[in-house]
Amino acid sequence: MQKVLTIQGGKPLKGTVHVRGAKNLVPKAMVAALLGDGPSVLRNVPEIKDVEVVTSLLTLHGVQVTKDPVSGDLTLDPSGAKTASAREIDAHAGDSRIPILLCGPLMHTIGEAFIPDLGGCRIGDRPIDFHLDALRQFGAVVDKVDGGISISARKGLRGTKLELEYPSVGATEQVLLTAVKADGITELKNAAVEPEILDLIAILQKMGALITVQTDRVIRIEGVKRLGGFNHRALPDRNEGASWASAALATKGDIYVQGADQQDLTSFLNTYRKIGGDFEVDDDGIRFFHPGGKLNPLVVETDVHPGFMTDWQQPLVVALTQSEGVSIVHETVYENRFGFTDALVRMGATIQLHRECLGAVPCRFGQRNFLHSAVITGPSKLHGVDFVIPDLRGGFSHIIAALAAEGVSNASGIDIISRGYEHFMDKLQGLGADVTLS
Ligand code: EPZ
Numbered sequence: 001m002q003k004v005l006t007i008q009g010g011k012p013l014k015g016t017v018h019v020r021g022a023k024n025l026v027p028k029a030m031v032a033a034l035l036g037d038g039p040s041v042l043r044n045v046p047e048i049k050d051v052e053v054v055t056s057l058l059t060l061h062g063v064q065v066t067k068d069p070v071s072g073d074l075t076l077d078p079s080g081a082k083t084a085s086a087r088e089i090d091a092h093a094g095d096s097r098i099p100i101l102l103c104g105p106l107m108h109t110i111g112e113a114f115i116p117d118l119g120g121c122r123i124g125d126r127p128i129d130f131h132l133d134a135l136r137q138f139g140a141v142v143d144k145v146d147g148g149i150s151i152s153a154r155k156g157l158r159g160t161k162l163e164l165e166y167p168s169v170g171a172t173e174q175v176l177l178t179a180v181k182a183d184g185i186t187e188l189k190n191a192a193v194e195p196e197i198l199d200l201i202a203i204l205q206k207m208g209a210l211i212t213v214q215t216d217r218v219i220r221i222e223g224v225k226r227l228g229g230f231n232h233r234a235l236p237d238r239n240e241g242a243s244w245a246s247a248a249l250a251t252k253g254d255i256y257v258q259g260a261d262q263q264d265l266t267s268f269l270n271t272y273r274k275i276g277g278d279f280e281v282d283d284d285g286i287r288f289f290h291p292g293g294k295l296n297p298l299v300v301e302t303d304v305h306p307g308f309m310t311d312w313q314q315p316l317v318v319a320l321t322q323s324e325g326v327s328i329v330h331e332t333v334y335e336n337r338f339g340f341t342d343a344l345v346r347m348g349a350t351i352q353l354h355r356e357c358l359g360a361v362p363c364r365f366g367q368r369n370f371l372h373s374a375v376i377t378g379p380s381k382l383h384g385v386d387f388v389i390p391d392l393r394g395g396f397s398h399i400i401a402a403l404a405a406e407g408v409s410n411a412s413g414i415d416i417i418s419r420g421y422e423h424f425m426d427k428l429q430g431l432g433a434d435v436t437l438s
Helices: 026-035 049-060 086-093 098-110 129-137 169-179 195-207 238-250 262-275 310-320 341-346 392-404 414-419 424-430
Strands: 004-008 014-018 040-043 064-067 074-077 112-116 141-145 148-152 161-163 185-189 210-213 219-222 231-233 254-258 278-282 285-289 299-301 325-330 350-354 373-378 386-388 408-412 434-437
Touching: 004 392, 014 424, 026 040, 026 049, 026 074, 026 098, 026 169, 026 195, 049 064, 049 074, 049 086, 049 098, 049 414, 086 098, 086 112, 086 148, 098 112, 098 129, 098 148, 098 169, 129 141, 129 161, 129 169, 169 185, 169 195, 169 219, 195 210, 195 231, 238 254, 238 262, 238 285, 238 310, 238 392, 262 278, 262 285, 262 310, 299 310, 310 325, 310 341, 310 373, 310 392, 341 350, 341 392, 392 408, 392 414, 424 434
Parallel strands: 014 254, 040 231, 161 185, 299 325, 386 408
Antiparallel strands: 004 408, 004 434, 040 074, 064 074, 112 148, 141 148, 185 219, 210 219, 254 285, 278 285, 325 373, 350 373
């Protein structure tokens, strides 16, 4: 029986939340452990669904994953790595996109890999063409089979020169996890340089990899014969930090995000201040609060790092429904990331979607029939409605809106939230939210 979250809105969120390791780094760090010839230790690991899914996928492939009952630190021992059947991989992968990143490490350990049809948030088509092109260039053989794709490298993998059509995070991770033990040098142009990518590079370097990041999105990797284990503390989850910051603004609240790091949030903090939010940085975290007074309308364009991140736009849109005037959000990373606005409009927000690139930067989706720009007119009085959680960030934004709204809302499909937000209910109640799960 699906659980329903009942939210009584109208109370500002106040208090402290503790943010741990990044959902968009920790699973990739766990996969990297497969490349080592000794055990690895990963610290600052959040209790989220994605970690459980990767734990079961790695266990399926013979990796021993042990969790410290107190700290939650993971020890990953790849010495028993083995093949797994397509059917088993499919059963364990669930809704995760991680299986695609197992390719490089599995080909280096057991010479083959299988990718089931992938899941992940429904925020766009999310093709994997960049990944498959890259693997072919390393010399892998890619075959379409029932229920997925089989990849093999009987003759081994060799370094190569690649240029990504778009600085994809996943494709850059794919190249890193494959090139570190490939024969020779790999040069990747137009690479992603998100903080999570740099943290993965730090992990691989601890294992013995030779990687150089040049300023103009060029990453150079010299393949090595063997890698050892790592001991690493995962960087904090900047997306969770930004989500709670938006919650503080939309509910006129005051939230101290312990663990948030200013360096990873520079463009977010600039935008936050421009809207009229305020923040205070100290050594252990960042306090985000609504200083009172009016919020300003703004033009926000999402982009790859160091631009304004796409995972920040959905929670921030709720705050923009409270701004005095017309705001524009141009989503340039995913072609279909405004589906969540339907429920906000039912709550009383004024949001119109457009196919044009309503921003300074024309993007890949212009003139292509995608509703990827939003015009938000505020301030709007929000009222409670019932809704189904559409995806991770869209779901968080719906819950913020329900907390900022007058009256009662009922949210179903709440499980998605635990894919990326640790101890969500405890945190909401700790911030004074009037919520019940039944
Ligand atoms: C990662 O997804 C994150 N997920 C996403 O966070 C994040 O939004 C995204 O990077 C961008 O920062 C994880 O790390 C698990 P991409 P990823 O490859 O790697 C296109 C969240 O809410 N593309 O950088 O899948 C693609 O369709 C999630 O935490 C191709 O066309 O993103 C998209 O338009 C959502 N072909 C763009 O590139 C490819 O082969 C960016 O995708 C690969 C990507």
